Amino acid sequence: MIEFRSVTKQFPDGTTAVDNVSLVFPSRKTTVLVGSSGSGKTTMLRMINRMVDPTSGSIEIDGERVSTLDPVKLRRSIGYVMQNSGLLPHRTVVDNIATVPVLRGIKKKEARQRSLRLMDTVGLERALAERYPGQLSGGQQQRVGVARGLAADPNILLMDEPFGAVDPIVRAELQTELVRLQRELDKTIVFVTHDIDEAFLIGDQIVIFRPGGIVAQIGSPADILANPVDAFVASFVGVDRGKRSLHLEGTPETPVVVDSEGRVAGVLAAGSNPLLIAEAVPQPGAGAPAQGAAT
Amino acid sequence: MNQLFATFAWLLDPAHYAGPDAIQVRVGEQVEYTLLTLLLASIIALPAGLAIGHTGRGRTLGVQIPAVLRALPTLGLVILLALMVGLGLLAPLIALVILAIPPILAGAYSGLESVDRETVDAARALGMTGWQVLWKVEIPLSLSLITGGLRSAALQAVATWTIAAILPLGGLGRYIFDALPVQDYPKMLAGSMLVIALALVTDALFALLQKVVTPPGVRAGRASLVRAKTTHSHARAALFRHASFIRNER
Amino acid sequence: MTWLWANLGLVWQLTLDHVALSVPPIILGFLLALPLGWLANRHQPSRGVLLSIGGVLYAIPSLPLFVMMPLILGTKILDPINVVVALSIYALALMVRVASDALAAVDTDVIASSTAIGYSDWSRFWRVELPLAGPVLLAGLRVVSVSTVSLVSVGAIVGVDSVGFLFLNGFQRAFPEEILIGIIASVLIAFVFDVVLVLAGRVLMPWAPVLRSREHPRGLMTEKTVIGQ
Structure with a gap:
C-alpha cells in the first residue's frame, strides 16, 4: 500500500x-x-x-x-x-x-x-x-x-x-x-x-x-x-456532452444504441435484455456491452 | 610548375632523410608535441567537461571561457608566453594546452548534453547512481562527440605547433621558418605539404575513431531516433556542432 | 603604455589593415555558402560530396595554406590576396555545412504549407526558408567572424601586414607590451565584428527571439518557446 x-x-x-x-x-x-x-x-x-x-x-x-x-x-x-x-x-x-x-x-x-x-x-x-x-x-x-x-x-x-x-x-x-x-x-x-x-x-x-x-x-x-x-x-469524463449517456432507438426487435447527439453508437449484443440494459446505460461499467461500441 | 618539381625533388632528396633535420625526425617531433598537448589538455578538459555536462552546473563558464579563448590570436599568445616564460618547449606547450582545452571541453559537455534527457531520466528511474548514469549511459552515448572534440583539438595542435616553430623548436614548422628568411621556396612548400598531409591523416584517423566508438545500437537506431527529434532540437544540434567545438586556429 | 601613444598611428593603420583583410573572407564565405548549402540540402548525393570537401579544406592548417596559395593562384608570396583567398576557403568550408544544416532544420510543415499557399520555389526560398534558417546562419557566421579575425595575424609571417606585425616585431625586440597590445587589438576587432553581426541580426530578424549562441539544451520547455515558432 x-x-x-x-x-x-x-x-x-x-x-x-x-x-x-x-x-x-x-x-x-x-x-x-x-x-x-x-x-x-x-x-x-x-x-x-x-x-x-x-x-x-x-x-x-x-x-x-x-x-x-x-x-x-x-x-x-x-x-x-x-x-x-x-x-x-x-x-x-x-x-x-x-x-x-x-x-x-x-x-x-x-x-x-x-x-x-x-x-x-x-x-x-x-x-x-x-x-x-x-x-x-x-x-x-x-x-x-x-x-x-x-x-x-x-x-x-x-x-x-x-x-x-x-x-x-x-x-x-x-x-x-x-x-x-x-x-x-x-x-x-x-x-x-x-x-x-x-x-x-x-x-x-x-x-x-x-x-x-x-x-x-x-x-x-x-x-x-x-x-x-x-x-x-x-x-x-464526458457525461455532460452526452458522450456517455446512451439510449435505445429503433424497433423493439432490432434496438439501436444512440448517444445524446443522435449518433448511432452500436447495437445490443445478442441475448441482452433491452430493458435491463436500458437501465444500465447511464453508468456503463467496464463490462457493459453498449459501452465498448461507444468509446 | 618548376616550383612544384623542385618541391618534390626536395621531398625525395635522400639528404633530407638523415641527421637531426631529417623529415622523419621532424614528423616525429610534431606528432610528439601534438600528443603531449592532447594528453595535458585532456587531463584538464575532459573531467571538467564531463562534470559540466553531467551536472549542468558551471555551464555558463564552460561556454564563455572557450568563446573568449577563441578570439585570442595564437601567434600572439605563443610569442607572448615565450617572452614571459623563456625559450624552450614549456612556453608554447602552455599556450597550446590552453588553446586545446576549449574544443575538448565543449566536445565533452555538448556530447553529454546531446544524450536524450529521457534516456538519462529513465536510467535514474531504474535506480542507477549518478556515476552509473555517467559511465553506463552518458559517456557511451556521447563518445563520438567527445572524440570529435579531441579531433578538433588535435588538428588545432598540429596547426599551431607549426606556427610555434617561429620559436627555436623542432617539428615540421621548422622547415617553413628556416626557409622564409632565405626565400627557399621549395623547402617552404615541402614543409607545408608535410604539415597538410599530417593534418589530413590525423583528421582521417580521428574520423575513423569516431565511427568505431559509436555504439552499434545508436548507429542502428539513428533513423528512428532522428525522426523522433523535433525540428528545433535539430537546429539546436546543428548549432552545437558548429558553434561549440570548432577550433579557432589552424 | 608610452609605446602605444608613441605608435598610435602604426597600431591604427595595422588595425585598419586587419579589418580590410578580415571582412572579404567573412562576406565571401557567407554569400558563396548559400547556394552551395541550398544545393547540399536539395540533393542528398551532393551533400555528402560538398561536406566532405568542406571538412578536408577545414582540416588544412593555415600557415601551410598561406604558403601554398602563390603556387595555386600564381600570385607573389607577399600578395595579400593569398591570405584573403585562404581565409575565404575556411569561411566557405564552414558556412556550407552551417547553411545546409540550417536549411535542413527549417520545419518541413512550414515549407509544405508555404508551397500549398502558392509560393514558387524561388520566392519560398527567399521569403520563408532563408529567414527561418537565419538564426542558425547567424550563429555560424559569428564563429566564422571570430576565427577569421584571429587567423589574419598568421598572415604576418608571410609578410601580409595586420596587427600580427606587432607580434613579430615585438618578438624581435623582445618587447611584451607591443605583443599584448596586438592581442588586445585583435580581440577588440573580433568583439566589434560580433556586436555588428548581432545587431544586424536584430534588425534583419526582429521576429527571432535573441538566440544566445549556446543555449542550455536541458531546459527543453524553454527551448521550445525560444525557437519553436
Missing part, C-alpha cells in the same frame, strides 16, 4: 505541481491518475520513487516513509515504465530488460535468461532479443519497457503515460494486454494518463486531478460516471 499524507510539491519557479494531496493506493490494485497536462499527475508518480521529493507532507510504502530510504535502492525495487519507453539505445533488448537485475548484482547470464522469459510474458518474440531499441516499432519498444519494469519482480509498477506515443490500434492492444497481465501478476500499479477512456479501462481506482495538482475526485470508474462531484469532473 502506498499512502500520501498532505503532500505538496512546489517547484523552484513557484508553480505548485501537487497541492495538499492525501491519497491511498491500495495494494495489488491499479490506480490511475488522470488529468490534463500540468495537473501534477506525473509529479505524483515521480514522488513515489523519489525522482522528485515533496516540499511538504509524507509518502509511505507499506508504512515506511520513502524519505528515509536510499533513493537508488528504492528505485531498483520499483518498476518504472515511461512514455517513449526510455530504453537505452546502445543496449540490446535483452540487456535493456536485464538492466535492473544486473544493477542489483544478479549474474548477467541468469539475468538474460530471465529477460527472455519476460519477453514471452509481455508478448515479444525471442527473435527480437538481440535487436537494438532503434530497430523496433513503437509498440514493441513499449513492450520492452513493460518487461524492463517487471524485470526485478517489483511489487510496485509505476507507469507514466506508457501508451501515449503509440497509434490507437496498438494502444488498444497494449491496454488489453496490460489488463490481462495485471490479472496474472497482481502488482500495485500506479498509472498516469490524460486519456479518460484508458483510465476507465485499466483502473480499479481513478483519481481525477484539476489543474494545479488538486484532487477533484477519487473513486471506481462506475462511481465517477454515476456521481461526478462537480461540473469539472462531469465535463472531464
Whole structure:
C-alpha cells in the first residue's frame, strides 16, 4: 500500500505541481491518475520513487516513509515504465530488460535468461532479443519497457503515460494486454494518463486531478460516471456532452444504441435484455456491452 | 610548375632523410608535441567537461571561457608566453594546452548534453547512481562527440605547433621558418605539404575513431531516433556542432 | 603604455589593415555558402560530396595554406590576396555545412504549407526558408567572424601586414607590451565584428527571439518557446 499524507510539491519557479494531496493506493490494485497536462499527475508518480521529493507532507510504502530510504535502492525495487519507453539505445533488448537485475548484482547470464522469459510474458518474440531499441516499432519498444519494469519482480509498477506515443490500434492492444497481465501478476500499479477512456479501462481506482495538482475526485470508474462531484469532473469524463449517456432507438426487435447527439453508437449484443440494459446505460461499467461500441 | 618539381625533388632528396633535420625526425617531433598537448589538455578538459555536462552546473563558464579563448590570436599568445616564460618547449606547450582545452571541453559537455534527457531520466528511474548514469549511459552515448572534440583539438595542435616553430623548436614548422628568411621556396612548400598531409591523416584517423566508438545500437537506431527529434532540437544540434567545438586556429 | 601613444598611428593603420583583410573572407564565405548549402540540402548525393570537401579544406592548417596559395593562384608570396583567398576557403568550408544544416532544420510543415499557399520555389526560398534558417546562419557566421579575425595575424609571417606585425616585431625586440597590445587589438576587432553581426541580426530578424549562441539544451520547455515558432 502506498499512502500520501498532505503532500505538496512546489517547484523552484513557484508553480505548485501537487497541492495538499492525501491519497491511498491500495495494494495489488491499479490506480490511475488522470488529468490534463500540468495537473501534477506525473509529479505524483515521480514522488513515489523519489525522482522528485515533496516540499511538504509524507509518502509511505507499506508504512515506511520513502524519505528515509536510499533513493537508488528504492528505485531498483520499483518498476518504472515511461512514455517513449526510455530504453537505452546502445543496449540490446535483452540487456535493456536485464538492466535492473544486473544493477542489483544478479549474474548477467541468469539475468538474460530471465529477460527472455519476460519477453514471452509481455508478448515479444525471442527473435527480437538481440535487436537494438532503434530497430523496433513503437509498440514493441513499449513492450520492452513493460518487461524492463517487471524485470526485478517489483511489487510496485509505476507507469507514466506508457501508451501515449503509440497509434490507437496498438494502444488498444497494449491496454488489453496490460489488463490481462495485471490479472496474472497482481502488482500495485500506479498509472498516469490524460486519456479518460484508458483510465476507465485499466483502473480499479481513478483519481481525477484539476489543474494545479488538486484532487477533484477519487473513486471506481462506475462511481465517477454515476456521481461526478462537480461540473469539472462531469465535463472531464464526458457525461455532460452526452458522450456517455446512451439510449435505445429503433424497433423493439432490432434496438439501436444512440448517444445524446443522435449518433448511432452500436447495437445490443445478442441475448441482452433491452430493458435491463436500458437501465444500465447511464453508468456503463467496464463490462457493459453498449459501452465498448461507444468509446 | 618548376616550383612544384623542385618541391618534390626536395621531398625525395635522400639528404633530407638523415641527421637531426631529417623529415622523419621532424614528423616525429610534431606528432610528439601534438600528443603531449592532447594528453595535458585532456587531463584538464575532459573531467571538467564531463562534470559540466553531467551536472549542468558551471555551464555558463564552460561556454564563455572557450568563446573568449577563441578570439585570442595564437601567434600572439605563443610569442607572448615565450617572452614571459623563456625559450624552450614549456612556453608554447602552455599556450597550446590552453588553446586545446576549449574544443575538448565543449566536445565533452555538448556530447553529454546531446544524450536524450529521457534516456538519462529513465536510467535514474531504474535506480542507477549518478556515476552509473555517467559511465553506463552518458559517456557511451556521447563518445563520438567527445572524440570529435579531441579531433578538433588535435588538428588545432598540429596547426599551431607549426606556427610555434617561429620559436627555436623542432617539428615540421621548422622547415617553413628556416626557409622564409632565405626565400627557399621549395623547402617552404615541402614543409607545408608535410604539415597538410599530417593534418589530413590525423583528421582521417580521428574520423575513423569516431565511427568505431559509436555504439552499434545508436548507429542502428539513428533513423528512428532522428525522426523522433523535433525540428528545433535539430537546429539546436546543428548549432552545437558548429558553434561549440570548432577550433579557432589552424 | 608610452609605446602605444608613441605608435598610435602604426597600431591604427595595422588595425585598419586587419579589418580590410578580415571582412572579404567573412562576406565571401557567407554569400558563396548559400547556394552551395541550398544545393547540399536539395540533393542528398551532393551533400555528402560538398561536406566532405568542406571538412578536408577545414582540416588544412593555415600557415601551410598561406604558403601554398602563390603556387595555386600564381600570385607573389607577399600578395595579400593569398591570405584573403585562404581565409575565404575556411569561411566557405564552414558556412556550407552551417547553411545546409540550417536549411535542413527549417520545419518541413512550414515549407509544405508555404508551397500549398502558392509560393514558387524561388520566392519560398527567399521569403520563408532563408529567414527561418537565419538564426542558425547567424550563429555560424559569428564563429566564422571570430576565427577569421584571429587567423589574419598568421598572415604576418608571410609578410601580409595586420596587427600580427606587432607580434613579430615585438618578438624581435623582445618587447611584451607591443605583443599584448596586438592581442588586445585583435580581440577588440573580433568583439566589434560580433556586436555588428548581432545587431544586424536584430534588425534583419526582429521576429527571432535573441538566440544566445549556446543555449542550455536541458531546459527543453524553454527551448521550445525560444525557437519553436
